[in-house]
Structure formats: C-alpha cells, structure tokens
Amino acid sequence: MHSEEHEAQPAKAFERSDVMDKLVALCKRRGFIFPSSEIYGGINSCWDYGPLGVELKNNIKAWWWRSMTWHRDDIEGLDAAILMHPRVWEASGHVAGFSDPMVDCKLCKQRFRTDQVGEATCPRKPSVAPGTAGCPGELTEPRLFNLMFQTYIGPVEEEGARIYLRPETAQGSYVNFRNVQQPSRQKIPFGIAQIGKAFRNEISPGNFIFRSREFEQMEMQFFVKPDTAMEWFEHWREARFNWYLSLGIRPEHLRFHQHGPQELAHYARAAFDIEYQYPFGWRELEGIHNRGDFDLTQHQQFSGKDLSYFDEATRERFVPYIIETAVGVDRTLLTCLIDAYDEEPERVVLHLSPTLAPIKVAIFPLVKRDRMPEIAQRVTAMLRPHFKVFYDESGAIGRRYRRQDEIGTPYGVTVDSDTLVDNTVTLRERDSMAQERVSIERLVEKLRELLG
Amino acid sequence: MHSEEHEAQPAKAFERSDVMDKLVALCKRRGFIFPSSEIYGGINSCWDYGPLGVELKNNIKAWWWRSMTWHRDDIEGLDAAILMHPRVWEASGHVAGFSDPMVDCKLCKQRFRTDQVGEATCPRKPSVAPGTAGCPGELTEPRLFNLMFQTYIGPVEEEGARIYLRPETAQGSYVNFRNVQQPSRQKIPFGIAQIGKAFRNEISPGNFIFRSREFEQMEMQFFVKPDTAMEWFEHWREARFNWYLSLGIRPEHLRFHQHGPQELAHYARAAFDIEYQYPFGWRELEGIHNRGDFDLTQHQQFSGKDLSYFDEATRERFVPYIIETAVGVDRTLLTCLIDAYDEEPERVVLHLSPTLAPIKVAIFPLVKRDRMPEIAQRVTAMLRPHFKVFYDESGAIGRRYRRQDEIGTPYGVTVDSDTLVDNTVTLRERDSMAQERVSIERLVEKLRELLG
Numbered sequence: 001m002h003s004e005e006h007e008a009q010p011a012k013a014f015e016r017s018d019v020m021d022k023l024v025a026l027c028k029r030r031g032f033i034f035p036s037s038e039i040y041g042g043i044n045s046c047w048d049y050g051p052l053g054v055e056l057k058n059n060i061k062a063w064w065w066r067s068m069t070w071h072r073d074d075i076e077g078l079d080a081a082i083l084m085h086p087r088v089w090e091a092s093g094h095v096a097g098f099s100d101p102m103v104d105c106k107l108c109k110q111r112f113r114t115d116q117v118g119e120a121t122c123p124r125k126p127s128v129a130p131g132t133a134g135c136p137g138e139l140t141e142p143r144l145f146n147l148m149f150q151t152y153i154g155p156v157e158e159e160g161a162r163i164y165l166r167p168e169t170a171q172g173s174y175v176n177f178r179n180v181q182q183p184s185r186q187k188i189p190f191g192i193a194q195i196g197k198a199f200r201n202e203i204s205p206g207n208f209i210f211r212s213r214e215f216e217q218m219e220m221q222f223f224v225k226p227d228t229a230m231e232w233f234e235h236w237r238e239a240r241f242n243w244y245l246s247l248g249i250r251p252e253h254l255r256f257h258q259h260g261p262q263e264l265a266h267y268a269r270a271a272f273d274i275e276y277q278y279p280f281g282w283r284e285l286e287g288i289h290n291r292g293d294f295d296l297t298q299h300q301q302f303s304g305k306d307l308s309y310f311d312e313a314t315r316e317r318f319v320p321y322i323i324e325t326a327v328g329v330d331r332t333l334l335t336c337l338i339d340a341y342d343e344e345p346e347r348v349v350l351h352l353s354p355t356l357a358p359i360k361v362a363i364f365p366l367v368k369r370d371r372m373p374e375i376a377q378r379v380t381a382m383l384r385p386h387f388k389v390f391y392d393e394s395g396a397i398g399r400r401y402r403r404q405d406e407i408g409t410p411y412g413v414t415v416d417s418d419t420l421v422d423n424t425v426t427l428r429e430r431d432s433m434a435q436e437r438v439s440i441e442r443l444v445e446k447l448r449e450l451l452g
Numbered sequence: 453m454h455s456e457e458h459e460a461q462p463a464k465a466f467e468r469s470d471v472m473d474k475l476v477a478l479c480k481r482r483g484f485i486f487p488s489s490e491i492y493g494g495i496n497s498c499w500d501y502g503p504l505g506v507e508l509k510n511n512i513k514a515w516w517w518r519s520m521t522w523h524r525d526d527i528e529g530l531d532a533a534i535l536m537h538p539r540v541w542e543a544s545g546h547v548a549g550f551s552d553p554m555v556d557c558k559l560c561k562q563r564f565r566t567d568q569v570g571e572a573t574c575p576r577k578p579s580v581a582p583g584t585a586g587c588p589g590e591l592t593e594p595r596l597f598n599l600m601f602q603t604y605i606g607p608v609e610e611e612g613a614r615i616y617l618r619p620e621t622a623q624g625s626y627v628n629f630r631n632v633q634q635p636s637r638q639k640i641p642f643g644i645a646q647i648g649k650a651f652r653n654e655i656s657p658g659n660f661i662f663r664s665r666e667f668e669q670m671e672m673q674f675f676v677k678p679d680t681a682m683e684w685f686e687h688w689r690e691a692r693f694n695w696y697l698s699l700g701i702r703p704e705h706l707r708f709h710q711h712g713p714q715e716l717a718h719y720a721r722a723a724f725d726i727e728y729q730y731p732f733g734w735r736e737l738e739g740i741h742n743r744g745d746f747d748l749t750q751h752q753q754f755s756g757k758d759l760s761y762f763d764e765a766t767r768e769r770f771v772p773y774i775i776e777t778a779v780g781v782d783r784t785l786l787t788c789l790i791d792a793y794d795e796e797p798e799r800v801v802l803h804l805s806p807t808l809a810p811i812k813v814a815i816f817p818l819v820k821r822d823r824m825p826e827i828a829q830r831v832t833a834m835l836r837p838h839f840k841v842f843y844d845e846s847g848a849i850g851r852r853y854r855r856q857d858e859i860g861t862p863y864g865v866t867v868d869s870d871t872l873v874d875n876t877v878t879l880r881e882r883d884s885m886a887q888e889r890v891s892i893e894r895l896v897e898k899l900r901e902l903l904g
Contacts, residue, residue: 031528031635037537039627039755043615044605046535048628051528051636058517065510070840073832076483076503082649083498083666085489102607111607149603151617153496153665155554155563155655163495165603165617175491176500183483184503185846197534197649203607213605214535303491380525388522394637 045205055358080172091302107137165199191222216329286327350408497657507810532624543754559589617651643674668781738779802860
C-alpha cells in the first residue's frame, strides 16, 4: 500500500474567528460561491453558486425535502409562484408592516436607517454623523421604507398592476391550504412543505451569504387543531433540532432561543429560534413559530373564501392553527461549511456529511503510466451512474487527496501498482485518512454501503 | 390472484384536441397545478405546483441535471442569482432589443400589441377593432415595450438602482465563464448547465403552463473552439432529441425545425428548434443555438474583462463560440403530461416514465380487515426510505388502482388474503395492468430493478 506524500505546509493556529474570511476565499477559489455579476463589480449581496456550491445546495434541499415529505405521510409538497396576487401581502401584513424607518438627508440625498444613522458618516463631512452638529445637511422625519421589491405586471405601470417579489414562501402555503388539502385527502394535522426563492430589499445585508437580498427558503407549515398547537410546537422544535444533528452539525454549536413577549412577531403566539454559534456570534438559523389562526383568518377575511376545516372525527369546525418551521437554504449551507471547516497541520478539510458532500468519490491513477489512467477512467465510468464522481490525474497523489479534503469529498479511490496485479484499488476515507483495499468489482456495493 | 373490479365508466372517443381542457381539470383536481393565488382570483399566467406537480417537476429537473452534469465529465453546474448587475442586460442586448411594439388608445388608455390590434376589440365599441373606422378613440404611434420586469435595489428608487428580473438564465453562465472554468480546471470544449427561474412580462401568455410570465429554465452553454462549433451544434441537436426519447416522449410527436435567415435571433449563427405536436399545433419545445462569439465578446467589451481562452494544446488564443441548449421546465412538464395522457374504456392513465412519475409505488390493503391494513402499513414503512410512496385504504380496490393510473403511478402493491398465508403481495404494473406475486422480503430489490 502506498503512503501519502505530505507536502510541506506550515502548521498554524486555527482561529475560529478567521473562518469567515478563509471560507469566502475557499468558496471563490474552489468554485462554491462568488459574487453575482462579478465581472461587472458585483451586485450588492447577491451571490452565484458555482459547480461545487450548486451540488451542496441541491443536496441540502434534497435532504430537507426527503425528511419532510418522503419520510412522513403527513406533509405534502408545494411549489408556489414567486409572483403572487398583491392582496396576499395586504392580508399578511407585509404591505403595511414589513418596513424599516429611514431618514433622508435633504442636502446630500443619502438615505439612512433611523437606528443606524448614529454610526453613519456625513458624505460631505466624514468626521461627523449625519444630522448632528457640524453636518451641513438636515434630516427628514423618519419614513417607513418597505422591504418588498416592487414591480409591475402587464403592459402598463399603474397602481393596479403593482406586484411584489415574495419576501417569504409561507403565504403560498396558506392561500393554497384547500388546493393542497383536498386532492391529497389529508386530514388535520398535516403540513405543507415548500422550497423556493424569496427576496428582501434589506438595508443591511451582510456576513457573506448569511443575509442576502435574494435567498432561498425551506419552510413548512403544519396545520393543527387549536388545542393541540403547543404539543405540535414542541414536536417540531425537537424534530428540527435533530435534523441539524442528522447533518453532522456539532450540538455544542446549537442552542434554542425563546422569544420573549417583546420579540414576538405580530402573528406569533410562541416562537423559538434554533441558533448557531457563527464566528460572528450566536444568530438565528431556523425559526419555529406557533402562528395561531392569524394567517388563515386574515386570508379568509381578505379573499372572502372559507378556509375553516371540518373535523369528521370530533364533528367540529375550526380555523386551523399553524406551526411553522422556517430556515434559509443559503444560511444552512453557510452553517454546514463553517461547522465542517477544519485545519490540520498538513491539510484543510471540510468534514461535510457524506449526504451533503458535493462530490462523493474522487478517482485517481497513482501515476500517469502503466495503464493506471485507463483503468482509473474505467472505474470512473463504472461509478458515474451511481454517484457524483470526479477524476483527477494531475499532480502528486498527496496533493490530489488534499484538494479533495478541502472540498469535503468523503472517499478517494486510487488505482496503483497493486491494481495491475489483483484488480483491487485503495479506498481512502477523508476524516480518518484510513486506507483499505477493495476489489473493483465490489466497489459500487461498498460505496453504496458507506454513502448510505 | 384477485381480479380488478372494473367500475362502470362510459367508453368515449378520445379526441387529442380536448386534451388541454382535460389536463387542466385533472391537474387541478389531483393537485398537480393550480392558478397562483387562486383564492384571490388568480394572477394572470402564474401557476402553483401542488404535491404531485412539484414531484414531477423535481424529477424532470433531476433527470436533466444528471444527464447534463453527473453523467458527463465536460459540463459543470451553476446556480446564478435572478438579480444581476443591470449592465449584463445592456451587454446582452435585452435593454435595447427585448421588446414588443405596442400602441395605446388615447381615449380608453388600453394598450395593444401592434401585430395583434387588428384582432382586438375596442372596449367602448366591441364590434370594431381599436383605431379602425367606428372606433371613437385614436391610437398612438407604436412604442417599444420591454419584456423585462423592472425593480429597484437598495433604499432609493433612482435610475442607478434600477435592476431587472432575469429573462433567461444564460447570461449567468456567460458572465461566470472564468469563475467556473478556473476552479473546475475544465479545458475547452466544456459546458455550464443551469436550472432556474426566469421572468418575462409577456403580453400574450397562454396555453396553460406553455407560456407564462414566471417560468423555470434548463439551459446549457457549451464553450467551444470556433472551428468546431458546427460539429458540436450537431452533437447537441442529436443529444437533446434523444433526451426526450429517454423520457418516453413518442418520436412521432417530435420534429426539428431549422431557423431560416429571417428567423435567426441577432446572436445566432444557426438554430434548430425541437418542436412538439401540442394539441394546439407544432410549437417550440427546445432551442439549440450556435451563438458564435457574440456573448463573450459583448461581455468583454461591456465589462472590460478579458474573456478569451488560451488553448495549451494548439497555443492559440480565441474567444470561445457557444452552443446553447435551452428549454423550459414547465413546458417540458406540460409536454410529458400531454404525451402521457391516455383514455381507455375503463380508465384515464398517464403513461409517465417511471423516472418522472410523482409517486413510484402505491400500497393497498385489499380490504380493511384481517390485519391487511397493518401489514400494508408495514410494507409502506419498509418502502418509504427508498421510494416516494403512497398508502391508500379507502374505497374499492379497482377504484384505488384507477386513482393511481390517473396520476401515473407505475406500480401498485396489494396486501390480500394470500399475503396472510405466504407473505407475498400482488405487484401490479400500470400500463399492462399485469399482476404478479412477489414476496415482501424481495420487494425493495424487485422495485429497485423495475424503477432503475
């Protein structure tokens, strides 16, 4: 069995606080994530996912989708349009309430969030804050600035044609409550799961993909009988926490944060965040909310359609309560990258769960001679219908292993001189770097077992 | 072996021209597709995908993604943002050219597409066309109306903050040419594949999901050496045609249409459509285009960044030509539904490819007694980790089979009185309705073989 060549690399202290900068660089260099429209200087807080990023993202979405809809019989999937009827956002409260107070400088025409103007600087006199003594301008009274992107549908830009890019997927599940419940013949309690893009014209996006203006959500709305709501709230609180553990997120980096009376949104009766310890502090990863009957009652009122439910078993009619679980795909992806990132003396490694890893198996000829490349390519072709694979023949084998460690590839397969003799290959595991020999004909089966 | 109960259903002639109305009704009734925001009266030409629709859509996307990126080593995936830098659309020609000429009536303020005003009716005098003798109004000169949805990013609605919802995913692949090529270490020829939403403020959307204002694209851009472009064009023309055959689309419903000199878009050097015979006529399903060096040359010029490629083998530097394959997810889904739809004397059946079918296996207890429901539920739990399954115990078994036929479920598993004796179940195939007995312990393996 060949040993790995360790290339000289200075062992360095690994500060968790540096992880963000390192990850941003790694993501760009290896093709996970780059700024949107980068050749034009980027567009603030929108991001493009490259070849590895899109695989990681798809794997996260697929695992959530399977956990929510395939592995249970009480949740149905939905994919509602981004463009919805504008009345939806009146009913939901977003037109009136989804806004930040802003002030304008009458002189320089700049706009500032009211609660941040103290930390901003006057563009004409950078030593002072806008509107304070010494600033030549004068600020307007605070005005509300809505966070929804607006546009117009149809050929005329008029009031009646104004629509919004949805700021959340949840409303699509509420307005389709009957459209889903009836054909699926679900009885309450049951849920509607949705994955899709949402848009918020955030004043202060930031922390890489943690908060961006275009993002993707994974939201599930669980419709329940009002007197069972807190029971189901507890169920989902626990189930969602465990979901992160199933992705291999370290439990010591996760905690619950219960919303106090001051923090609760207008629609919420109870709310817990699952928080993650990011390098920039504990922040919300996912929200679990008991929304009461707020949503269906509002849509009933605004649409004039009956959204109540008749329970055949108890002969009762009621407006269901909703327990919501809401998380961002991009934020989950960032969380997985941060949690997986590790530096060892001789390598950078992403300890990504094999379920999430963008590439499952990398295949290498030890050297570029003795038919090793041909055999390795045959092995690649054999594995390709089953797994996302990558073939690499360039550079020293140790370097090729490192390249895969850095992007989280859980298994490496090396064709070496023993292969020529007994038709076995070296199978290397990423985390332990343990190697074993496996016959080529057993390789698909073996990898299936390992990758689940 | 039990026989199927055939419920009385009048045998009727099956007119392909009626299929659209029947499909729209089936899609609503069974939870494939409904109008967006339906409780608010809908929003013109946007659609929501219900529990079965989202599975079908995900299966189409997954199959395209696997065919394009997993099964080949020369195509990389990408997921660019919907919101891009506005200069992208100047470089692409969309700001100046992606528009329809429109006329306004000065009296009633209605707007009409110039080429359709002859078929429209004057709102004040419905017997005449707008602007003709007898119409009280007068039309403006034709003006260009851009099909891109506009919005503003950041806190101020000003010219410099104006952005667009992308009308196609392709530009994301062009501006990221280097961002993808460098980390993936691909050499030309190679491609970039992308699936994502796009938006066009169409004046005349219609034919259900055939043309809608919000839709999803599957586009692949293949970057080649200029003198090999026509060779690759031919490769992709054939490969894409075969992809539809792999989905089970009937070859007699597919044909090529070559664009004549008058039809070619400004960027195209050669173009073929793959057309499908819809109930409303032959229409474009997919476009395959030789775009020459138009795209990279434009982005080079507008961004000031070098997008040429140096070929190590031939020591030549060139701006790559691009062969594009472009199709809509929604249109593919509609095509699959139309092609799969069939009426037989006793049932409606969707002959969907098992790869695409929303539910792979339905499980039934023959009757609700003798432990059959309990055993059928155990079988369901056993299959659930492997396939998208559905358990149904309500109604006559024949009726339950029909319900699954109508949504294209390829296999049914029935627990019956023989099961109690020998632990076998009835496995029923959708198209042939052939039944065979399979032991429960071999069921996962058997279904894996059948479903591929």
